[in-house]
Amino acid sequence: MSVSLLLLCVSVIGALAFVLGRVRAAALSGDRSSSMHSRLGYHGAYAAIWAVLPALALVCVWSIVSPELIDRLVVKSFPEEVKTLPRAELNLSYGMVRSIAHGMRLLNDGELAEVAGGTADLQLLLAQKGVPLAVRPTGYMIDAANKYNGMREVSRIAMTVSAILLSLICAVYGLRAIALRFRARNRVEQVILGALIVASSIAVLTTVGIVISMLSEAARFFSMVPANEFFFGTVWDPRFAGAGTQTSGTFGLIPLLAGTIYIGFVAMLFAVPVGLFAAIYMAEYASARVRSIAKPMLEVLAGIPTIVYGFFALVTVGPFLRDISAEINGLMTGSYTSFIEAQSVLTAGFVMGVMLIPYVSSLSDDIITAVPRSLRDGSLGLGATRSETVKRVLLPAALPGIVGALLMTASRAVGETMIVVLAAGVAARMQFDPFEPMTTVTVKIVNQLTGDLEFTSPQTLVAFALGITLFCLTLCLNVYALYIVRRYREQYE
Known part of the structure; x- marks a missing residue:
């Protein structure tokens, strides 16, 4: 059986x-x-x-x-x-x-x-x-x-x-x-209480287990590669060394961290204005009928798999930016050469920003609509226009929650993988040109763990060091977001 x-x-x-x-x-x-x-x-x-x-x-x-x-x-x-x-x-x-x-x-x-x-x-x-x-x-x-x-x-x-x-x-x-x-009721409720405690402990125990497993493997990596070379190195070249050499590659975190922050920053530049303005419109200006249609359609973007966004970037956005840059360069210099590569920071940031729009808009919309109606009515009653009410009353009141929502959205951007693989490439290098390709920490984690590998070499164990670094980065963003929300949250009656 x-x-x-x-x-x-x-x-x-x-x-x-x-x-x-x-x-x-x-x-x-x-x-x-x-x-x-x-x-x-x-x-x-x-x-x-x-x-x-x-x-x-x-x-x-x-x-x-x-x-x-x-x-x-x-x-x-x-x-x-x-x-x-x-x-x-x-x-x-x-x-x-x-x-x-x-x-x-x-x-x-x-x-x-x-x-x-x-x-x-x-x-x-x-x-x-x-x-x-x-x-x-x-x-x-x-x-x-x-x-x-x-x-x-x-x-x-x-x-x-x-x-x-x-x-x-x-x-x-x-x-x-x-x-x-x-006393059957007492016994049954004790069992239910135990089940609730077990269920609530699963998330904590899972997080602890993930951290312990990553730390143990990362410790093995740092026993082979000095921590200062990893955290402060500027070259990422984790290749096996040739015969007779003492090193087994170069594992510099800085290029990957720079690419992660750079692409996430570009994505937030696209996502924050569009998502925030969409939230303000749906919360304050849109009619009930328009809101009932626009909000679900906007949130459909959150349900699209990231691999689909990656294909969209690879097939549509990247070639479009490359071709339009070639046309602009041809009109200005006469040379129809593109100064934007199909795989670039701009491509990945733009598509990732589109993916993040529903996160920003939904969180911000919920925060704005939570502001008491009396504040709106009081501002309008004093003669302020609706735009002045939004700018001087609603946004200041909702600002702590919006900042927290943006920080949580940023942690979502930091952990993205598939869009970066297809839209920004896998080149680990230090540069600040948004028209050139870069890569992120998550992409290199996938690269280092692809194939039939044994977890005995630094080339494989480095993925755990990258993972614990990314975990700490996103954890800090989430903790700081919660601190902002709790520290500056307005209490209304």
């Missing part, structure tokens, strides 16, 4: 326990629920919780422990000459065994019999099933794959039987605990 079907069976047992719990509570109370401490639904929920939670915990623990145990037992069955191989080669052999085992599960009994009889080529059969093997499987690999499949099947059956039995036993226990003065 698959895990999904097992969970369905446990859910059915839980539903039956809920119904039986209500029936038992109603029978004990003589259909007078006022004589019981808790309502009937709480008694049913108590029985259902006992029927479901222990079984779910067992399935989770089993799913984590069983694969690890099977892996160890399969590796122990390898011949001695294989078990003494280096760790990388041993892992490769075990990966082959798992691929063979997966492919053998796709074969029917007749094909398995032909393989066992030596009349069929296992590598060819698995390739036909969509499981290509790099090398021809040897005898010990096939035996290990059979053992892997056998232990996996035994583990699956044992987990199914154990989970269903545990669910039934716990359901009976939950039903037997129901009594007239049993």
